Amino acid sequence: MKLRKLATLVPMWVAMALFVGCSGSDESTPAATGDTNSGAGNETAPTKISMIAKLHVAEVPSDKMEKLIEAQTNTELDIQWVPNTIYEDKINAAFATGALPMAFSGDINKLREAIIDGQFWEIGPYLDEFENLSQLNPSILQNMEVDGKLYSLYSERPLSRQGLIFRKDWADQLGLSAPANLDELYEMLKQFKNNDPDQNGKNDTIGLTDRSDLIYGAFKTVASWHGTPNYWGEQDGKLLPEFMFPEYLETMKFFRKLHQEGLINQDFPVTSKEDQRALLVSGTAGAYIGAMPDAWGLQTEMGQVNPNGVLDVHNRIEGPKGLGVWMAVQGGGEVLLFPKSAIKSEEQLKEVLSFYNKLMSTEAANLVMWGVEGEHYTVVDGMAKPVDDTKMLDREVKPYSVIAIGGEMSIPDLLRAKWEDPIKQKAESLVVDNNEFLIENPVASLESKTFIEMGERLQQLINDATYKFVIGDIDEVGFQAVVDKWLADGGQKIIDEYTAAYQTSK
Numbered sequence: 037m038k039l040r041k042l043a044t045l046v047p048m049w050v051a052m053a054l055f056v057g058c059s060g061s062d063e064s065t066p067a068a069t070g071d072t073n074s075g076a077g078n079e080t081a082p083t084k085i086s087m088i089a090k091l092h093v094a095e096v097p098s099d100k101m102e103k104l105i106e107a108q109t110n111t112e113l114d115i116q117w118v119p120n121t122i123y124e125d126k127i128n129a130a131f132a133t134g135a136l137p138m139a140f141s142g143d144i145n146k147l148r149e150a151i152i153d154g155q156f157w158e159i160g161p162y163l164d165e166f167e168n169l170s171q172l173n174p175s176i177l178q179n180m181e182v183d184g185k186l187y188s189l190y191s192e193r194p195l196s197r198q199g200l201i202f203r204k205d206w207a208d209q210l211g212l213s214a215p216a217n218l219d220e221l222y223e224m225l226k227q228f229k230n231n232d233p234d235q236n237g238k239n240d241t242i243g244l245t246d247r248s249d250l251i252y253g254a255f256k257t258v259a260s261w262h263g264t265p266n267y268w269g270e271q272d273g274k275l276l277p278e279f280m281f282p283e284y285l286e287t288m289k290f291f292r293k294l295h296q297e298g299l300i301n302q303d304f305p306v307t308s309k310e311d312q313r314a315l316l317v318s319g320t321a322g323a324y325i326g327a328m329p330d331a332w333g334l335q336t337e338m339g340q341v342n343p344n345g346v347l348d349v350h351n352r353i354e355g356p357k358g359l360g361v362w363m364a365v366q367g368g369g370e371v372l373l374f375p376k377s378a379i380k381s382e383e384q385l386k387e388v389l390s391f392y393n394k395l396m397s398t399e400a401a402n403l404v405m406w407g408v409e410g411e412h413y414t415v416v417d418g419m420a421k422p423v424d425d426t427k428m429l430d431r432e433v434k435p436y437s438v439i440a441i442g443g444e445m446s447i448p449d450l451l452r453a454k455w456e457d458p459i460k461q462k463a464e465s466l467v468v469d470n471n472e473f474l475i476e477n478p479v480a481s482l483e484s485k486t487f488i489e490m491g492e493r494l495q496q497l498i499n500d501a502t503y504k505f506v507i508g509d510i511d512e513v514g515f516q517a518v519v520d521k522w523l524a525d526g527g528q529k530i531i532d533e534y535t536a537a538y539q540t541s542k
Contacts (some may be wrong), residue, residue: 160186168396192443263357
């Protein structure tokens with residue numbers, strides 16, 4: 037009888053012991069490596085696959101979906117569900133005891149040394165043997181490489197959620213359309229501040245609400261609309277950080293103008309996300325730049341305060357270089373890895389890869405993402421509309437999405453979500469539309485030892501200087517002085533290391 041496991045907070049020696057069952061040492065029968073059909077009727081014995089899966093809901097899911105996935109893929113799954121809050125501790129405990137499962141997700145940056153040390157299987161040479169795995173995005177796979185070799189698979193996440201959320205009722209009142217360019221964006225923010233958009237006869241509104249986050253707040257998105265490179269950019273064959281490009285300076289000037297004219301909350305460098313959201317919900321601010329899917333939650337909150345408030349979302353805002361938005365997810369970060377301590381042979385590795393190849397078939401992928409048609413979702417307008425029973429979905433379906441591989445871009449017939457709420461549907465559609473004009477990060481797959489050692493500390497110098505420039509505490513000369521200090525304190529070495537790695541990769 038298969039046990040369903042949930043890791044809990046226990047003493048470390050007990051936590052380590054819990055992983056022994058996930059060692060993956062059992063021999064299993066080979067599966068056809070290129071087989072993408074359902075496991076139903078397959079005469080070979082089920083392939084045993086052990087994995088650790090991150091749990092994002094309160095309870096371990098029922099095994100209903102697990103049995104269906106096993107039937108689809110001709111496998112016998114051994115899934116250890118680990119709460120998100122203690123997941124990293126559990127992985128560390130498994131490392132310490134040599135008890136990793138056959139597959140688990142981990143941060144590729146934190147595991148880089150172990151990968152280089154040969155503790156994980158290189159899978160790049162095998163992907164062409166599998167009909168579905170071979171459809172994964174080559175650019176994303178390249179960004180996941182370590183020392184030029186591929187060790188991991190990925191589950192697709194939106195490459196860029198960033199855009200504009202704004203008060204449509206205010207814009208309609210003022211005769212404004214969604215801004216098509218930066219000049220129109222500025223004009224909207226100016227009118228939201230100065231032209232009494234809520235018609236209360238008071239000068240009590242601002243244009244943009246922002247927070248103390250130069251990445252997921254408004255700054256980096258507006259910078260990409262200005263044409264700023266994504267973290268790093270190429271210039272004359274060398275890689276330079278984004279803040280050494282003129283477009284970054286133009287973005288700082290744009291925000292300085294907003295700050296000077298009172299079009300943005302004056303204390304945004306120390307504003308939390310909760311307070312940023314509250315300024316929009318309460319009717320103080322008319323625009324929010326960040327993750328477009330936030331619009332649904334913001335609209336729901338606003339409806340409780342002001343039932344007449346209407347939000348809209350927009351993403352195509354042109355700058356001097358046309359359309360562009362920074363690419364947030366490129367295959368780095370959380371990826372699926374295959375430890376040699378659990379997978380003992382090339383034959384066994386191919387069995388595991390065969391399982392994930394089958395998960396990318398249309399039928400299995402829709403099962404993992406949406407559950408059973410007619411029970412967990414219905415098809416409306418060619419899209420999957422989840423049932424209203426969210427507790428059932430959390431209990432039976434949602435947890436299994438973490439084991440999915442690929443997504444809409446690599447599985448053409450995978451059902452997209454159908455949302456009842458129009459702003460949620462529009463936001464999700466615009467997230468997909470962002471894929472048409474992404475700005476990539478050229479160092480995503482490159483390594484700089486100096487950056488690993490001191491990049492975060494050095495970046496804080498630039499962040500502080502950016503805020504100081506925006507609020508008027510320093511000028512261009514002062515900002516350049518900080519850049520010079522960044523270079524002298526290790527930044528030049530980071531540039532040299534990234535440039536050398538970049539040129540070698542060409």
